[in-house]
Amino acid sequence: MDAPLLAIENLRTYFYSRAKRAFIRSVDGVSLEVARGETLGIVGESGSGKSVTALSAAGLVTAGPGVISGRIDLYSNGARRNLLDGLENYARIRERDGRVMEVEKDERGWRKRSETLMAGVRGKEIAMIFQNPRSALNPYSTIGKQLMETIRLHTKLKGESEAKERAIHWLERVRIDSPRLRFDNFPFGMSGGMCQRAMIAMALSAEPSLLIADEPTTGLDVTIQSRIVDLLAQLKAETGITTLLISHDISVIQRLSDRIAVMYGGTVVETGRAAEVLAPEAKVRHPYTTALLASIPSAETIRRKSYLQAIEGEVLDTIEVPRGCRFYGRCNRVTEAIRENCAGSEPPLGEVATGHKVRCWLYPATGKA
Amino acid sequence: MKFAAVKPVSRVLARELAVTALLLFGVSVVVFAILYLAPGDPLNVLLEGQSPRSELALGMREALGIPRTWYGQYAAWFGKMLQGNFGNSIRTGLPVLPELARVGVYTLTLTLGSLALTLLIAVPIAVHAAAHGDTAGNTAATMVAYVLSAVPVFWFGYIVVYVFIHTFGMFPLISGTAAKQEHAWLYFLVPIFVLGVASGTLSEMIRHLREELSRVLAEDYIRTARAKGAAVWRHAFKEGFLIPVTEIMSAKIPFLLGGAVIVEQVFNWPGMGRMAWQAAQDRDFPVIMGIALVAAAFVRLGNLLQRVVFTAVNPRASRE
Numbered sequence: 197m198d199a200p201l202l203a204i205e206n207l208r209t210y211f212y213s214r215a216k217r218a219f220i221r222s223v224d225g226v227s228l229e230v231a232r233g234e235t236l237g238i239v240g241e242s243g244s245g246k247s248v249t250a251l252s253a254a255g256l257v258t259a260g261p262g263v264i265s266g267r268i269d270l271y272s273n274g275a276r277r278n279l280l281d282g283l284e285n286y287a288r289i290r291e292r293d294g295r296v297m298e299v300e301k302d303e304r305g306w307r308k309r310s311e312t313l314m315a316g317v318r319g320k321e322i323a324m325i326f327q328n329p330r331s332a333l334n335p336y337s338t339i340g341k342q343l344m345e346t347i348r349l350h351t352k353l354k355g356e357s358e359a360k361e362r363a364i365h366w367l368e369r370v371r372i373d374s375p376r377l378r379f380d381n382f383p384f385g386m387s388g389g390m391c392q393r394a395m396i397a398m399a400l401s402a403e404p405s406l407l408i409a410d411e412p413t414t415g416l417d418v419t420i421q422s423r424i425v426d427l428l429a430q431l432k433a434e435t436g437i438t439t440l441l442i443s444h445d446i447s448v449i450q451r452l453s454d455r456i457a458v459m460y461g462g463t464v465v466e467t468g469r470a471a472e473v474l475a476p477e478a479k480v481r482h483p484y485t486t487a488l489l490a491s492i493p494s495a496e497t498i499r500r501k502s503y504l505q506a507i508e509g510e511v512l513d514t515i516e517v518p519r520g521c522r523f524y525g526r527c528n529r530v531t532e533a534i535r536e537n538c539a540g541s542e543p544p545l546g547e548v549a550t551g552h553k554v555r556c557w558l559y560p561a562t563g564k565a
Numbered sequence: 566m567k568f569a570a571v572k573p574v575s576r577v578l579a580r581e582l583a584v585t586a587l588l589l590f591g592v593s594v595v596v597f598a599i600l601y602l603a604p605g606d607p608l609n610v611l612l613e614g615q616s617p618r619s620e621l622a623l624g625m626r627e628a629l630g631i632p633r634t635w636y637g638q639y640a641a642w643f644g645k646m647l648q649g650n651f652g653n654s655i656r657t658g659l660p661v662l663p664e665l666a667r668v669g670v671y672t673l674t675l676t677l678g679s680l681a682l683t684l685l686i687a688v689p690i691a692v693h694a695a696a697h698g699d700t701a702g703n704t705a706a707t708m709v710a711y712v713l714s715a716v717p718v719f720w721f722g723y724i725v726v727y728v729f730i731h732t733f734g735m736f737p738l739i740s741g742t743a744a745k746q747e748h749a750w751l752y753f754l755v756p757i758f759v760l761g762v763a764s765g766t767l768s769e770m771i772r773h774l775r776e777e778l779s780r781v782l783a784e785d786y787i788r789t790a791r792a793k794g795a796a797v798w799r800h801a802f803k804e805g806f807l808i809p810v811t812e813i814m815s816a817k818i819p820f821l822l823g824g825a826v827i828v829e830q831v832f833n834w835p836g837m838g839r840m841a842w843q844a845a846q847d848r849d850f851p852v853i854m855g856i857a858l859v860a861a862a863f864v865r866l867g868n869l870l871q872r873v874v875f876t877a878v879n880p881r882a883s884r885e
Contacts (some may be wrong), residue, residue: 254792304697319794326792331785336803336878346793382880398793 200271201438202230202253202406207266209245209252210299211259213515219296221514222248224462226266227545230406235432235439237453237470239446239488241507243514245462246442250410253440254324255279255314261301264289272321272405279313295517320350322406323399327414329391333383339394340379343367343401350402366397369434370427389420393427400431408440413448425451446492450474455551458485461522462514464545468552480548482556483529521557529558577876578869585865589858593643596857600850601635607655607848642854652851654844661855665837669859672836675756675828676821680814682761686710687770688810694771695778695805707771714768718824721763722831725755756832764824766817773813774806781805803878815871819864 209223223245230236238246252263264287268279286306290298326332334342343363344356353359360379367375370393383391392412399407412428413421425448432439432452443449449456449470456473458466466473466482473485487507509526518524520539530538534557537543545555608622632638645652651661690710694703713721761767781787781804782797790800826838833839837856844852876882 256788256791315794317794318792324789324792326785326789328785332789334786334790334800336880337800338880345795349794384881395789402793 199232200229200269201232202228202271202440203267203269204228204249204253205267205269207249207252207263207268208296209248209257209263210261210296212261216515218515219299221296221462221517223252224514224517226459226462226464228457228464228467230438230440231455232271232438233436234454235441235452237441237443237449237456238459239443239449239456240459241488242444244459245514246444246459247410249459250324250408250440250442253279254318254322254408255310256318256324260303261287261299262303262306263287264296264299264301270317270321270406277313277317279310279317281313282309319346319402319404321404322408323402323404324408324410325392325395325399325412327411328388329395329415330383330386330388332395333391335383338380338382339367339386340364343379343394343398346398347401350404362401363397366401367394369400369431370394370397372397387420388416389423392416392420392424396424396427396431400435400437404437406438406440408442410442411444412441413443413445421445421448428452446474446488458482458488460484461517463522463555464553465523465555466553467545468549472549472552480552480554480559482523482554483527483558484523486529487526521555531558534558573882574873574877577872581865581869581872585862585869588865589861592857592861593646593854594639596854597639597642600848600853601638603848605848607850642851651855654852655849656844656847656852661851664840664852665855665859668835668837668840671834672822672825672829672838674753675760675834675836676818676825678753678757679759679761679764679824680766680817680821682757683764683766683770684810684814686762687767687774691771691774692778692806694775695782707768710771711768713762714765716763718760718763718765719827719831722756722759722828725759726831729755756828756834759832760821760824760828764817764821766813766821769817770810770813774809777809778805807878808875811871811874815867818867822860822863 205227207223207226208221211220211222212218213220226245226249228236228238228249238249240246248257251257253268257263263280263283265283266280267283270277270279283306286303286309287299287301289296289300333339340360340363343366344359347359347362348354351362353362364375364379367378372378372390372393378386378390378394383394386394396412409428413424416424428439428441429452431437439452441449441452453470456467456470457464458473466485472478473481474489484507491507507526518539520537520541521527521543524530524538527538537557543555543557545553546559547553548559608625626633632641642652649662651665653660654664657664687710690703690706693700694707697703778801781801784804787797787800790797822838825836826841828834829836829838830842837859840852841856841860843849844856
């Protein structure tokens, strides 16, 4: 793999549920790498921890206890920065059998520390776009002002008029019609698609090294969704920006990603090149990925008017994490030979081919890894 | 394009002013009706000790040129009022309008001063609580504010008088004449403090501002602001601070005026509240009418301010 831009290692982000008096293990030991210039797509059901992974990387987790362990390395300007540097001084974890049982975290202290670590990173190095763009833009300010704010914060253009020119330039680049007029529009006067274009313009106008797109098509009309995907693909081709794309929509992931990480129950269960992981004839594949792919309506299922394949069972609730494989309860490919393993211990993320890793007892690692 | 926001504001202003005129007319009719139907006759004050039914009273009426019918009386008052003449006080014989202006300044000082004090105390507590959640410090401060707001303002006033003026002798008893003494402004601070702390506005302001601000801080667009590395307060200011503060201020002005009547009694403060109290005792119709109109105008002014701020700030409201 090429030099990484962002490397997440063993990230854990937990939330405390007062009602259940237990931890929600939203992200439970995730390791990912995003290489410079590539698009990494994270796919998974709701509650699989993909969005929380993204928010953790941007330092935007607000609920407690939040990020409790791991490291997030950002390689920029020839230096490596750990965005979770010193976290262990704020969060103390007690583990039993490799399972976190107790967390003591100085949340206020860590928030302060995190703000210092993220200063000059958030917005500048890592820019982010969200779902529901209408509510993600400030309704009390014009599109133009919000763009200019980003430009003046993060680029050398500090003057009013040059920042405005640049803002209009970006509105043109995201193909907003009559950008000079839109510049003075408030978000409520614009469609969801327009708002998302403005969000993308705002994110890219800081010229960041990494773009995190957290469910960028969620909350938009279906027809608009594919336009936004097209736009992201075009901008990717033009700027070559490294992208971390999060979506539950596997077709969006398929169209935009170079590599894919499939998440389930707060962990990565499969990762590899998009073409390899999603290839229809692939022989080695995590049962969960198989089930996800089977649940997409294809031309075939539509023609035959057959039912869509739903994944049996319910999404893993990340409070009561099983001892064995997290997908064991819903898996339909457990064989007698491996059942004991599946139920008893969590499989490692083993390399089954170069750059292709699967967390499943069906595929013993090739030994290299 | 910058001027685009001005136009709707002026439209709102014009509409609100028209509503205010109608409302003041309504207030004058209602107050007049209540006064007319209420027992008691202002002439009693002038003819102290004498039978109101006597020839003297009738002659007095004739001499003062008071119309016999109620609508005649109202029309006479209304006609003069339109020319800026609110009549003369029956008790003192002084013209109402200049008198109102004289005491109005005191009441304005008292209410605006106490409003400023309330803001000064409420804003830091509410903002801290919204930004950091419950901490020992802001919980304690909020509790104290709630207790003070629950305390009746006259009682709190007497306690302050007793402790600071009687026991410690820190301030002389305040009255209008204190204005001529040295450090006069110090004496003025005591009633302002009492009204500002105990009028009930304090707890409401803390609660409303805190709720609104924490709601806004959890909005998606604030997360966007953080994600782009911008200052959060700049994005939260309009919806999370300016609008709730003006809302609560305009909603609380009537209560402040009510509190002012009491505080002015307790502290012998020569304001409109005391004047209203005295006028009500005397059935001094022209003064009561004048005060009712000024008080109503003041309350409307608060609403007006709130509407104007809301329209100027909120792009949706200005493009209806």
